[in-house]
Structure formats: C-alpha cells, structure tokens
Amino acid sequence: MTTDAPILSVSDLFVKRGGVPVLDLPAFSIRKGETVGLIGPNGAGKSTLLLALACLIKRERGRILFHGQVVSTRRETFAYRRRIAVVFQEPLLFDTTVYANVASGLDIRHLDRQEIGERVTRRLDQFGIDHLRNRSARKLSGGEAQRTSLARAFAIDPEIVFLDEPFSSLDPPTREGLLEDLHRILKETGTTAVMATHDRLEALRLSERMAVMRDGEVVQIGPADTIIHHPTDEFVASFVGMETILTGRVSGCGVGTIRVDLGVGELEAVGEARPGEAVRCCIRPENVTLQLPAAREETSARNLFPARVEKIQPLGLFHRVLLDCGFPLTAYVTSQSISDLNLREGAGVQAAFKATAVHVIRHEK
Amino acid sequence: MKMRKGLTWAVGLMAALILMAGFSPAQAAPVKQKNLILATTTSTQDTGLLDYIIPIFEKKTKYFVKTIAVGSGAAMAMGQKGEADALLVHSPAAEKKLVEEGYGVNRRLVMHNDFVILGPASDPAGIKGMKSATEAFKKLAATGSLFMTRADKSGTHAKEMAIWKAAGVNPEGQKWYQQTGLGMGQTLGVAAEKKAYTLSDRGTYLSMKKNLGLDILSEGDAVLLNIYHVIEVNPAKWPKVNAPAAKAFADFMVSKQVQKIIKTFGVDKYGSPLFFPDAGKKVEDLGK
Amino acid sequence: MDMILEGLKQAFYLLVTFDPEVMGITWLSLKISGTATFFSLFFGISVGTVVALTEFPGRRLVVSLINTGMGLPPVVAGLIVTIFLWRNGPLGFLEILYTPTAMIIAQSLIAAPIVTGISLASIQQLPRNLRLQILALGANRLQMVWILIKEARLPLLAAVMAGFGGVISEVGASIMVGGNIKGYSRVLTTATVMETGKGNFEIALALGFILLLLAFIINAVLTQVQQRQRPR
Numbered sequence: 001m002t003t004d005a006p007i008l009s010v011s012d013l014f015v016k017r018g019g020v021p022v023l024d025l026p027a028f029s030i031r032k033g034e035t036v037g038l039i040g041p042n043g044a045g046k047s048t049l050l051l052a053l054a055c056l057i058k059r060e061r062g063r064i065l066f067h068g069q070v071v072s073t074r075r076e077t078f079a080y081r082r083r084i085a086v087v088f089q090e091p092l093l094f095d096t097t098v099y100a101n102v103a104s105g106l107d108i109r110h111l112d113r114q115e116i117g118e119r120v121t122r123r124l125d126q127f128g129i130d131h132l133r134n135r136s137a138r139k140l141s142g143g144e145a146q147r148t149s150l151a152r153a154f155a156i157d158p159e160i161v162f163l164d165e166p167f168s169s170l171d172p173p174t175r176e177g178l179l180e181d182l183h184r185i186l187k188e189t190g191t192t193a194v195m196a197t198h199d200r201l202e203a204l205r206l207s208e209r210m211a212v213m214r215d216g217e218v219v220q221i222g223p224a225d226t227i228i229h230h231p232t233d234e235f236v237a238s239f240v241g242m243e244t245i246l247t248g249r250v251s252g253c254g255v256g257t258i259r260v261d262l263g264v265g266e267l268e269a270v271g272e273a274r275p276g277e278a279v280r281c282c283i284r285p286e287n288v289t290l291q292l293p294a295a296r297e298e299t300s301a302r303n304l305f306p307a308r309v310e311k312i313q314p315l316g317l318f319h320r321v322l323l324d325c326g327f328p329l330t331a332y333v334t335s336q337s338i339s340d341l342n343l344r345e346g347a348g349v350q351a352a353f354k355a356t357a358v359h360v361i362r363h364e365k
Numbered sequence: 366m367k368m369r370k371g372l373t374w375a376v377g378l379m380a381a382l383i384l385m386a387g388f389s390p391a392q393a394a395p396v397k398q399k400n401l402i403l404a405t406t407t408s409t410q411d412t413g414l415l416d417y418i419i420p421i422f423e424k425k426t427k428y429f430v431k432t433i434a435v436g437s438g439a440a441m442a443m444g445q446k447g448e449a450d451a452l453l454v455h456s457p458a459a460e461k462k463l464v465e466e467g468y469g470v471n472r473r474l475v476m477h478n479d480f481v482i483l484g485p486a487s488d489p490a491g492i493k494g495m496k497s498a499t500e501a502f503k504k505l506a507a508t509g510s511l512f513m514t515r516a517d518k519s520g521t522h523a524k525e526m527a528i529w530k531a532a533g534v535n536p537e538g539q540k541w542y543q544q545t546g547l548g549m550g551q552t553l554g555v556a557a558e559k560k561a562y563t564l565s566d567r568g569t570y571l572s573m574k575k576n577l578g579l580d581i582l583s584e585g586d587a588v589l590l591n592i593y594h595v596i597e598v599n600p601a602k603w604p605k606v607n608a609p610a611a612k613a614f615a616d617f618m619v620s621k622q623v624q625k626i627i628k629t630f631g632v633d634k635y636g637s638p639l640f641f642p643d644a645g646k647k648v649e650d651l652g653k
Numbered sequence: 654m655d656m657i658l659e660g661l662k663q664a665f666y667l668l669v670t671f672d673p674e675v676m677g678i679t680w681l682s683l684k685i686s687g688t689a690t691f692f693s694l695f696f697g698i699s700v701g702t703v704v705a706l707t708e709f710p711g712r713r714l715v716v717s718l719i720n721t722g723m724g725l726p727p728v729v730a731g732l733i734v735t736i737f738l739w740r741n742g743p744l745g746f747l748e749i750l751y752t753p754t755a756m757i758i759a760q761s762l763i764a765a766p767i768v769t770g771i772s773l774a775s776i777q778q779l780p781r782n783l784r785l786q787i788l789a790l791g792a793n794r795l796q797m798v799w800i801l802i803k804e805a806r807l808p809l810l811a812a813v814m815a816g817f818g819g820v821i822s823e824v825g826a827s828i829m830v831g832g833n834i835k836g837y838s839r840v841l842t843t844a845t846v847m848e849t850g851k852g853n854f855e856i857a858l859a860l861g862f863i864l865l866l867l868a869f870i871i872n873a874v875l876t877q878v879q880q881r882q883r884p885r
Binding site for chain 3: 051054056057078081082084085086088090092094095104105108109152156162
Binding site: 400411412448549550551554 | 739740741745748750751832833834835837838847849850851852854
C-alpha cells in the first residue's frame with residue numbers, strides 16, 4: 001500500500017526548548033501508507049520530533065509539507081491537525097465514558113449524532129472494546145485505556161497517526177495483544193503512521209522504515225532490516241543490539257573478506273575496506289557460541305578465541321556472558337549450555353563466531 | 366451526557382441566584398436623595414431603641430435611614446469626613462470639638478442614661494456603695510483589681526478615661542487593666558467571665574443583666590452621666606450631605622413624640638426605662 | 654449547654670414559623686453571597702484558566718498575588734471597598750455604600766481570589782500533554798479551554814464551595830460596607846454579631862444555626878453534584 005509520493009515531508013526542522021536546541025533535522029519524509037519507527041534512547045528527541053511533525057509545538061524554523069502543501073499559518077496548522085491524530089504514552093482520556101471518549105474528536109468536528117454513533121461503534125469493535133462502551137474511562141485497565149485512546153485517534157479517520165511510545169507503560173502480554181491489533185488495523189485502514197519507541201523490537205514489528213535518533217538528530221534512517229543489520233555507526237550498532245564493538249585496523253584483504261588487527265588478536269570479517277584503514281567491528285551476542293577449550297569440534301566459524309568468563313548475568317531464557325579474549329566480548333548462552341559447558345566466572349572457554357557475524361563500520365566513508 | 370448535566374445544573378443554580386438578586390433590595394432601594402446615613406453608637410442599637418423609633422421616622426418622612434452603628438469615635442470620624450448626615454452620639458467633649466471645628470451643626474440634647482461601675486457580686490475591691498466614681502476608680506487601682514476596658518474610642522471608653530484622669534491614675538500598661546477592643550455587650554460578657562470590674566452604660570447592662578452575674582457597685586455620681594446628643598453634619602463643609610434629612614431626623618429625635626417613647630422604652634422589659642428624655646434641657650441640670 | 658439547646662430551639666422555632674424577619678435575612682444572605690459567588694466564578698475561572706494556560710513575563714508574580722489574595726482578610730476587603738465607595742471617595746458618585754450592592758462587591762472581592770486560585774490549581778494539575786492531546790483531536794482554542802474546564806470540573810466545584818462558604822460566613826466586610834441596616838442589608842452573620850452584642854445569645858445562636866444549616870444545604874447539593882460525577 002506504500003506509494004512513493006511523500007504524504008509528509010519536512011526540511012530544515014529546528015526546535016529549541018528553553019534556548020537549547022532539542023531537534024535539528026535537515027530533511028525527513030514519510031510515504032503514504034508506511035509505518036516509520038522512531039527509535040533512540042530517552043531524551044533523544046523522539047517525542048519532540050513527533051510533536052513537531054504534528055505541528056503541536058513551536059518550531060524555530062522548518063518547512064512542513066503535507067500532500068505537498070505548506071503547513072505554516074495558524075489556519076493551515078489547524079486544518080492539518082484535523083487530518084491527523086496523536087496517541088501519547090499516557091492514554092489521556094477524558095473523565096467520561098469510553099464511548100464519549102472515542103466520540104470526542106468527532107464531537108469537536110460537530111458531526112451529526114448518527115454518524116458519530118456509527119463511526120465510534122466501528123472503532124470500538126475494531127479495538128475490541130465495544131463491551132466497555134458505557135464504562136467510565138477512570139475505571140479502565142492500562143491496556144483498555146490505551147485501546148480507548150487508540151480508538152479515539154482512529155475514529156476521526158486520520159491520514160497520519162503519530163504514536164508516542166503508546167505501549168511503554170503496558171505489561172508485556174497486554175502490549176503484545178495491542179501491538180498485534182494495531183499492526184492489523186494500520187494495514188486494514190492503510191493509515192500512515194509514525195511511532196516513537198525506545199524498544200527496537202517493537203519498532204521492528206510495526207515499521208517498514210526506522211529512524212534512529214540521538215541528541216535531537218536522526219543518525220540513521222532506512223528500511224528496518226538495514227538498520228538492524230547494517231548500522232552505520234557505533235551508536236546505532238549498540239542501540240540495535242550489537243553489544244560488542246571493537247576498534248581495529250585492517251591488516252589484510254581477501255575476496256569480500258578482511259582481516260582486522262585488534263592489537264590483541266586478529267579477526268576475520270565479511271566486508272570491504274582498504275588495508276590500514278581504522279574500522280569498528282560489531283558483533284551481536286546471539287552470534288557468539290561457546291565451546292569447551294579442549295574440544296576440537298567441527299565449526300565453520302572463522303574466528304575462534306580462547307577466553308575467560310568474567311561475569312554471567314541471567315536474562316531469563318538466556319544468560320549474558322561477559323568474556324575476556326584479550327578484548328571484551330559478550331555472548332548470549334542458553335541455560336542448557338551453561339551447565340553443559342560448566343561455565344563459571346573465571347573458567348576458561350573458547351568463543352567462536354562467523355566472519356559474517358562481524359559487522360564492519362568504516363570510520364570515513 | 367452525565368457530566369454535561371451536572372455542569373448545567375450547577376450553572377443553572379447560580380443563574381437562578383443571580384436572577385433572584387435582580388429583585389434584591391439593591392434595586393428596590395428608595396431614591397438616592399431619600400437616604401439618610403445616621404452614624405451612631407452601638408449602645409443605641411444594642412438596646413433596640415433605634416430599631417423601634419426609626420421605622421416611625423421613615424414612615425412619617427419617607428426618608429430611608431441607614432443606621433451605621435459603630436463606636437462614638439468612629440461615628441464622629443464619619444461626621445468629620447462627611448460620610449454621615451446625622452450623628453447620635455454620647456461623647457460630649459469630642460462632640461464639642463467637632464462642632465467648634467465646624468463639621469457639625471445644631472448639636473441638640475436628646476436624652477441621657479448613666480454609666481454604672483460593675484463588678485462581681487463578691488466585690489473583692491470593696492467599692493460597693495461608693496458615691497464618688499473617682500474614689501471608686503482610685504480604690505480599684507490601689508487594690509490592683511482586674512478591670513476590662515473597651516479601648517475602642519467609644520463614648521463609654523472616653524468617659525472611662527475621663528474618670529481615670531480625674532482619679533489621677535494612669536492605668537495604661539498595668540497588669541490589672543485589660544483591653545477587650547470589643548463593643549459594650551461583648552465587653553460585659555468578658556468582664557463577667559473573668560470576674561472583672563468594668564464601666565458600662567446602664568441601658569446595655571440592663572438589657573444583658575440576666576446572663577451576666579455582674580452587679581452595680583457604684584452609681585449616681587454626676588460624672589457618670591451618659592448624655593446623647595444629635596448633631597447634623599455641616600453641609601457647608603460637605604456638599605454631599607443630605608442636610609434636609611439630617612435636620613428632619615434631629616427634629617424628630619427631640620420631638621414630643623420621640624421623647625415620649627424614650628421615656629417609657631424598656632420599662633415593659635426591664636422594669637425601668639433605659640433612657641431619660643432630655644430635649645430642651647440643659648446639660649448642667651441633668652441628674653439633679 | 655442550656656444556651657445551645659435554647660439556641661437550637663429558637664432556630665427551629667424561627668424556621669418553622671417562617672419568622673418574616675429571619676426569612677428575609679436568610680434570603681438576603683443567600684442572594685448576596687450567591688451573586689457574589691457567581692461573579693467571582695466568572696472572574697476566577699476566566700482568569701485562573703488564562704493564567705494556567707499562558708506563559709507571560711511576571712506570571713510567577715501574578716500567581717503569588719492570587720495565592721496571597723486567597724488569604725485576603727474579609728475586613729481588609731471591606732475596608733478597601735468602603736474607602737472607594739465613600740461619598741467623597743473615588744467611586745462615591747455611585748452612592749452605593751451601605752447597600753446590598755456594596756456587599757456583593759466586597760464579597761466578590763473576597764471570593765474572587767479563592768476561586769481564581771483553585772481554578773488555576775485545578776487547570777494546572779491536569780496532565781501537561783492533555784492540552785496537546787485535545788489540540789491533536791482537532792479542537793480550536795475555545796474548544797480546548799472548554800474541554801479543560803470540563804476535565805477540571807470536580808475541583809472547580811470545590812472552588813464554588815470554597816468561594817460561597819467563604820462569603821456566606823464572612824462578617825467583617827459585610828458589616829462595614831453593608832452597615833447591618835435592618836430589613837435592607839442585614840444578613841445572617843451581621844445579625845448574629847449584633848444579637849451577640851445585645852446579649853441575645855439564644856437568638857444569635859439560632860441565627861448561627863440557620864447559617865450553618867444554609868451552608869450545609871448548599872454544600873450538600875454541590876457535593877451531591879460533585880460526587881455523582883465521580884466515576885463509580
């Protein structure tokens with residue numbers, strides 16, 4: 001359903017708060033029908049960007065085009081706001097019934113009773129809260145409240161919906177159900193969406209494209225896959241879950257592979273770079289396997305390092321194992337492996353990872 | 366919707382109140398120049414005398430009397446500022462000064478009652494039956510007996526200060542001399558509560574006697590006379606003063622009709638009159 | 654103790670016999686304080702909302718002034734109004750001193766900061782993003798303000814109660830600007846003070862009980878409205 005025509009595009013967007021720049025965005029555009037995930041740590045400017053895109057906060061400068069039309073004057077802004085919707089982290093429901101809440105946007109637009117009734121009922125149904133329609137909004141669970149808030153946003157048939165961490169304060173099962181429903185409804189209605197979240201997995205579930213933010217700037221934007229697998233810098237790499245990031249220098253080049261000298265060892269990676277070039281090697285902990293030091297098992301891994309276990313941190317199904325191979329390395333290991341390998345802090349072990357598991361970031365491009 | 370209903374309800378209630386206020390006396394008030402502001406002492410109001418005679422005056426003259434009952438001092442300050450049209454007060458020395466300075470005219474004697482020195486029945490200072498108020502005060506000071514003063518620049522307070530002066534005692538700051546800052550009635554209440562001595566006009570005392578437990582310990586001295594005059598505020602000083610109304614009121618107060626009422630007012634309730642009519646008499650002849 | 658019983662008895666008697674004077678006084682109290690409360694609501698909610706929603710230089714000072722005004726002693730309000738309304742004062746030409754109108758003005762002056770302060774606080778305590786959410790729903794400024802006021806309606810009803818309670822029980826200003834004129838500007842509180850001065854403690858108490866009863870009825874009604882609004 002995605003088309004190439006941008007529904008919303010901004011250029012030179014600059015926002016200050018208390019005299020301090022909090023958002024600086026040279027260019028950004030959203031295509032009709034797509035879902036864009038904004039990820040980044042707290043304070044990176046995700047909410048600010050959302051509010052600026054929704055024209056809800058004052059911008060120092062910046063040109064916003066909606067369907068190619070400038071949104072600038074008070075009138076244009078008002079007209080624009082009537083065609084979009086925003087959902088916040090807190091449900092921000094009005095102190096009335098669920099029905100009246102979902103109807104509020106339509107009330108504001110002075111639609112006639114009958115039409116309001118039909119549209120509200122449709123959304124209540126869609127979000128699975130029709131049985132709550134006469135319930136007071138104050139009496140809802142967190143999940144129900146956020147569903148109401150989403151239904152209220154969708155009731156006005158927005159062309160774009162901006163979602164500011166809508167699931168952050170929900171417990172995992174509730175979040176799971178709502179994520180699924182939201183994904184379905186976004187696709188059903190073809191609504192364009194921009195969602196801010198600090199959870200990359202959440203963003204991955206919903207969005208075709210992702211933008212990573214830091215300190216008020218978008219550091220990388222692109223298809224979700226690219227962001228996850230090919231981060232362009234160290235910050236993005238660590239944010240998308242590459243826990244080991246090593247600095248080294250290219251010591252040799254093969255066909256599509258390079259060797260990187262880490263100073264305390266050498267590793268092989270898939271990629272291209274000039275010899276002598278400084279690079280960063282990023283490795284996901286999921287891609288590191290551990291085996292007993294004595295074992296000479298068959299492994300296709302090109303990188304094999306003797307290591308000492310520094311620390312073992314339980315993470316539920318997995319354990320995070322911090323290793324010292326001369327350089328620090330993090331691995332995720334199942335509980336089964338922990339006991340099979342008899343891993344303890346201070347124990348010796350062998351760490352292995354494939355050359356393809358190493359993502360190389362070149363310093364200068 | 367429920368929330369809207371509640372809100373409408375509250376707004377409606379307020380609107381209803383406003384509407385009713387539309388018919389309040391604020392609008393129904395008599396025409397402006399018909400208003401007469403009478404500044405008087407609390408004692409005339411507290412005894413109920415004014416509530417009795419003013420409706421008669423209003424009915425007779427069609428003036429609307431706004432009785433502002435304050436201390437004599439405040440009443441005279443209102444006259445001096447032209448904020449009142451007529452004064453009915455009992456602070457002769459200050460009254461004379463007001464008239465001399467030209468703020469008041471036509472000061473006329475209306476009535477008197479008298480002050481009495483009150484104290485607990487046990488009379489620890491032993492002033493019971495003393496004829497001279499001055500001597501009684503001296504004795505109170507000498508024995509350091511607790512004394513309550515209104516200290517509010519009222520006529521009563523002025524009288525009390527005059528007696529202290531005559532007795533050659535400066536009670537200010539003495540431990541046994543306590544200020545209430547209240548009106549006569551309330552001061553009586555405090556004195557009764559604390560078993561203290563105090564000076565009161567007879568009228569207020571009589572009207573409150575049943576709840577007190579304070580006895581008259583000294584009375585009858587000429588210095589204890591409490592004399593009420595009516596004064597018209599000088600329209601030459603203050604053009605906004607309603608001079609005709611003030612004159613009408615003053616005339617009314619010294620009229621035979623009112624004087625007759627004063628003579629019997631309170632007899633049915635307290636067994637003796639609260640005031641003695643004095644219109645046309647001379648101050649010097651009073652109490653004799 | 655006897656006196657209190659006697660006072661209750663008197664109050665009951667005055668009420669059941671519809672004593673015309675007491676009825677008049679009660680009615681006047683209600684009208685004056687009700688009107689003053691209405692004006693203060695109009696002023697207080699408008700100003701409170703504007704101050705809560707806008708940023709301007711000196712805003713802190715304004716908020717401090719409002720909060721100080723909440724504690725404005727009624728006698729001070731009365732004194733100020735009196736001085737302004739004196740015949741020879743700046744507003745003397747109005748000739749409304751010692752009238753119920755003057756009492757309404759003084760009581761409005763007393764209630765306005767209370768209502769303003771509570772309105773300000775109740776609008777401010779709404780979640781910060783709520784304003785953005787309302788705008789995002791497509792509301793214009795007027796719609797937004799109206800929705801915010803509706804959201805704050807429970808504390809705003811408290812403002813009504815506090816304002817009304819403050820003025821109906823107030824005596825200092827009423828006696829000063831109204832003059833406690835019989836059948837004209839005498840209200841429950843000033844009558845109570847006067848009867849106390851006269852030593853008619855039973856009647857004073859009776860008037861006090863009627864005042865309490867009145868305050869109770871009004872508050873009960875408003876509380877009923879307020880609590881009915883609360884989500885079950």
